[in-house]
Amino acid sequence: MQNENIEIVVIEDEEDILELIEYHLGKEGYSVTGFLSTENVEQFLEEENPSLIISDRNLPGMEGSKFVTYLRELGYDIPVIFLTAKDKDSDLEEGFAAGGDDYIYKPFSPKELVLRVNALLKRSGMLQKQERIKYKHLTMDLVKKVLTIDGEPVTLTNLEFKLLHTFMKHIDQALTRDFLRDEVWGTEGTEVNDNAVNVAINRLKNKIDPNNEQNYFHPVWGVGYNFH
The missing domain is CATH 1.10.10.10 (Winged helix-like DNA-binding domain superfamily/Winged helix DNA-binding domain)
Known part of the structure; x- marks a missing residue:
């Protein structure tokens, strides 16, 4: 498949939702690595070169937007899609201010998720040309x-x-x-x-x-x- 060498990191503490995302992105041909919290994600990023992060906001340990702010401070510019039940305008602003590139509200349709992932990867150039x-x-x-x-x-x-x-x-x-x-x-x-x-x-x-x-x-x- 054309997407098989594009790796996506998913951070989601609800195991059934994580499995759902992994299944639908895997069906699309992407290589997906899932985490139930932000723990071990930084180490993974040091060793691998993923093209996209999908992160829940409500995570155990470090909250999703704070973790993305931390990654941005370390110099990581990987595109990020926030996946969240937080739907207030202030939450939306907070997510984008933290370095998010897109937002998907729960409950979401798998089709919408795949379309947004494809669109963001096209914008970032990953689907046109892999380096x-x-x-x-x-x-x-x-x-x-x-x-x-x-x-x-x-x-x-x-x-x-x-x-x-x-x-x-x-x-x-x-x-x-x-x-x-x-x-x-x-x-x-x-x-x-x-x-x-x-x-x-x-x-x-x-x-x-x-x-x-x-x-x-x-x-x-x-x-x-x-x-x-």
Whole structure:
């Protein structure tokens, strides 16, 4: 799915509502990580690069808008949607003043939630162009054309970078060699035989997983390769 590399953090203390949000955003293709309070969210943000936070206002421990104010003071500029039963004008002003980008009142329709998430991600540019893709230990910076594995840079040729990018856009999908030729080699792909595709994949595998610990690449007999 086109949204599978966009990560959304949801902070909601009511477990049934959290599960509902996770289900509908997951159905839309987003990667969702849920928290029942603000505890551990800051640590998660230090390690990951989510594109959006959906936060309830009434949370145990630190109130949602205060937590977002705190994140803004730390320098995080991740878009935030507040999800709340607080519907007074003063509450609305307070939420936006704290650094919120949108507001959804409870009870809400899942469809409205998805539409607002899509709209905010479009406005922030995430749905048009992703700057980074993360999967397991791999992080691809699509602007700088740099791959890091657990934070350490790994040198790839342009072709290897395109090849890995293609696989990371299609996790767990069997990709044919013809598809890879079109995506990676383009117009020159007609001159690339199956063996050349295999060799390129093996070279890439030896650079990103030399000891085969992650076992990323799986040949699919009669088709091509699966990456997971």
